[in-house]
Amino acid sequence: MKKLLILFALLGQIAFAQSIDVTSVQMLKGTEVGGFYHPVFAPQGTYLLTTGENYAGLNLHPLVAGAMQKLTADAGAGYDFRISDDGNTILFKQTEFQNNLRYTSLNQYDLQEKKQSKVGKATRDKITPVSAGSQPAYVQGKTLVKSPLKSSSVRVAPFINIEDQKMVLYSGSKRTTLTPNGKDASYFWASVSPDQKHIVYFVARRGAYIASIDGKNPVSLGKLNAPKWLNNQWVIGMNDIDDGDFVVSSTIVAATIDGKIRQTLPTPQTPIAMYPAASADGKHIAFNSNEGKIYILSINIQK
16 A cells, blocks of 8 residues: 555646646736737747738737737738847738739838838748848748848748648758658648757648657647647647637646647636747747737746
């Protein structure tokens, strides 16, 4: 009996050592009226960006002091935007029509100068903004382009781009298509871990996975929509359930990269918690309710 008690105590310590404690849940000031979705933290954690439910516009929410700023109302600006490493420049896409044809251009918003400018010309190709230190870069079609407005010597950290529903790893001068779950699978929501050793991604009708950065040794995380990195060992996402038309419930879920631990985080203020994003230091998680109110979890990761 004594040995069993010791064993249970050790198991309890192991479970406790690999868990996330939520120390507080607070609504972000200024979002009480709703209409704010898909939050993203700035690298330094000084502000949060949100957009509309359908990714229209970009809003800046200071996390220390100050009022919300609406940076742009452009349709689609909130989809797949990028914040520079220094937090001063925001890259986003703008859609325009020329002779009834749809074109996309890349814009940048300078927070210090408080002005918006174009990066390159409007194109019919798909454009994806990329983080390149404090300078603009983007993928146009299937080519990585560094902005002609800045030095071309800037190193772009390895990143995953979704092209034709496949994952493409850009690393240095190499471009590699990754299909760890088969060439016929459709891939979404892919990103590289902070230490650049792993990738998290979502496969249609299969769920979320973790793999090494070269796409090898995939590990299933089960249903975990819109997965994001919390740190190098944890990812977060949502477990949303719909009735065919509307989302009826959604929880924020954290999982370890080996797939062995899965934890639902408490969000008592709302039964529908969606699209989580983590701060760079891994101490906070932001998410939106179905009404578009933004909440921030303060967390403590037990190691």
